[in-house]
Each structure stands twice: as C-alpha cells, then as structure tokens.
Amino acid sequence: MNREHFAAAAAACALAVWASAATAQIPTEGEHNADLSGVWTNVNLPGTAEWAIYTFSKDLPEMTAWGRARFDASKPQRGPRGVPVAETDDLVYKCYPPGTPRIYIHPFPMEIIQLPGRVLMIFEYDHLVRQIYTDGREHRTDLPASWMGDSIGHWEGKTLVIETNNFNDKTWIDRIAVPHSEEMKLTERLYLNDQGQLQVDMRVDDPVALAKPWEFSRYYRKTDWTIEELVCEDNATYEEFENQLLEFDDE
C-alpha cells in the first residue's frame, strides 16, 4: 500500500467511525413513539389547490375588530388582494422569516429529524430550522418574542403534539395577511394518517386577533429528495424580472 492509498484507507476508516458514531445517535423507538423522519413535501387535497398556496382554509377565519383592522390595512402579495412585490408590506419579501404556521404554506420541502429528546424540522425555504424539545422541559420565559416561536413537544400515542408560543406580531398567519398578536399560541398534532401521509392538524388561538380559534390541516407525502439550498436574498433576481414587467411601456 503506497502512501496515497494508506491515507485514503485511513480517511475511509475515520469516516466509518464518524458515521458509526452518528448512527449511534439515532434514538430508539422508546424515545419517540413514531418515526416521522424524512423529507416531506406538501400535498393539497382535491379542490384546495387554488387557495392552499396562500392560506389555510377556503374562508377567512373570524377576526376580532383589532384583527380585521390589521387585515384591511395590509397589502399582501398573494391572494385576491395581491399587489406587486414592490407594493407589498409582506416582510417575507424583505427576507424576514415567515413565522409559524405560515412556513407550512411556502411550497418547499421540509425534513424531520428525530434526535433524543428533540425533533428538528428543517425547512428548505431559507433554511429555517424549528427545534421542538420533547425532553419534558418547559417553555422559555427569558427570551424576547420571536419569529418562529418557542416549541415544546410531547407524544400522545403516535401523535407528536407541539405547542408553540412567544411569537412577535410582525408575521402573518398566512400569506394573505391574516394577522396575529404576541398572544398567539399554536398547537400542532403531527401523525401518519391512513394514507401514509404526514398530517399536521393545527389550531391557532389568539384572542386578540381571532374571534375564535382557527383550525386547519396540512398534508405531506414522503419523498427521496434532499433539502437543497434556497436563499431568500436570491429573490432579488425575481424582483428584477417583475420590475421589467411592471415598467413595460407600450408606446
């Protein structure tokens, strides 16, 4: 074995040891009641595709006066009230995080990784990561309000129940500007349904913005994809295209 071959073999051994150590980190079934891991992509139920790209239900949720005033004053880029990118006040177009649950609407895959005491959700959209602690800890109370919220999970049978709070009020619940306050609490129930899909049943409680809780579901099919790069700042390329379109002069 010459020097190059030896080096290659040593590197392969080191990689094998590292891979073995990584494998050892995969939890046993006892730590998580179901295996929800994998790369998942959104599936729309028949008849929902038209609105599922921008909101969670066919009809608007019932809003409080506070919520309705905020909704009316906003300029979403999507949906029936959609305006061009240059005119929207949707902060996602400035590359701020979309927040939770809105992240589920963005049509890019999401990977679930289950670790001991923790579930990671890695969203392709702008590489956002949610960490859902399942080790029995309480919600943090020392941190400022956040874009994606503070998530604690627990298992009820084979359903992962996630409760998320500590949101700022800068995001919208969906892409057509249904607002929320810092009082918003999101409850998610993730499980494999009878079709083998990952079903996420959600309930948004926000007495400041919503007259009653907003409940909806999203569905995902498992894929053999890998999560790729998707950087929000690259959206500038599209703005250029859209500006070229909007500045079209027919004269």
Add this chain to the structure above:
Amino acid sequence: MSSKVGLLFAAAVLAAAPVAAHHGAGVFEPEKKVTVEGTVTDFQFVNPHVLVYMTVKGDGGKDVQWGGELTSPNRLARDARAVKWHKEILKPGDRITITGHPARNGAPMMDILKIVDAQGTVLIDDE
C-alpha cells in the same frame, strides 16, 4: 393586452381553468393563455424562479424579446415532470415554443406553463 403586442405574435388566448396564481393578482392573467415560438437568448436556472428569455419573430419580421418564468430550480430538478430539468436543459440558440399566462399589462412576458423544444419534446407541461 395591447393591440401592438397582440399583433406581434401568434397568440392562442384560451379560457383556462383557474390555477393557483403564481404571483400577485396584478401581474399575470390567470384566465388567459398565450403561445409563442422563438429562439432562446438567455436561460437562468436560478432561485427563486427559473427564467427564460427568447427572441420571437413578430409581424413584419421585427424581433420581440420575450421573458418567462417557471417555478424553482430545486423543484424542476426533483419533480417527476415531463423530463427532469437541469442547468443545461436550455441554452441560447435553442428553438422552443412556450405557453403561459400572459402579463396583464401587455408586456411580452409570461408565467410559463408549457415548453416544447424543436424536436417536439415536452420539457414541462403544467397546463
């Protein structure tokens, strides 16, 4: 759509089934479709939307520069569409026919639904 641009290409404006608008309601006309044939001048396989630019010969032999957009490159590369897309699937000089939702303001730009190459191969078909 302006009459000027309307005369520059052979447009098939059809009643289209409502589809999820790719962008704000103010940009493209989701209820209309247009088809143009031309030569690719630029192909950008980039996030967030793949862009295709082409020269289309209009009435009187005048060249019109068309632009069209597709979904993300990640999606085109992984979805089981007509063919699997990659960064060299189109190049300047290729002859293609594209169909899509036209710009509301008459600009020669579209939200692309379908592309067929010079050999008749369907590269994407979201019609």
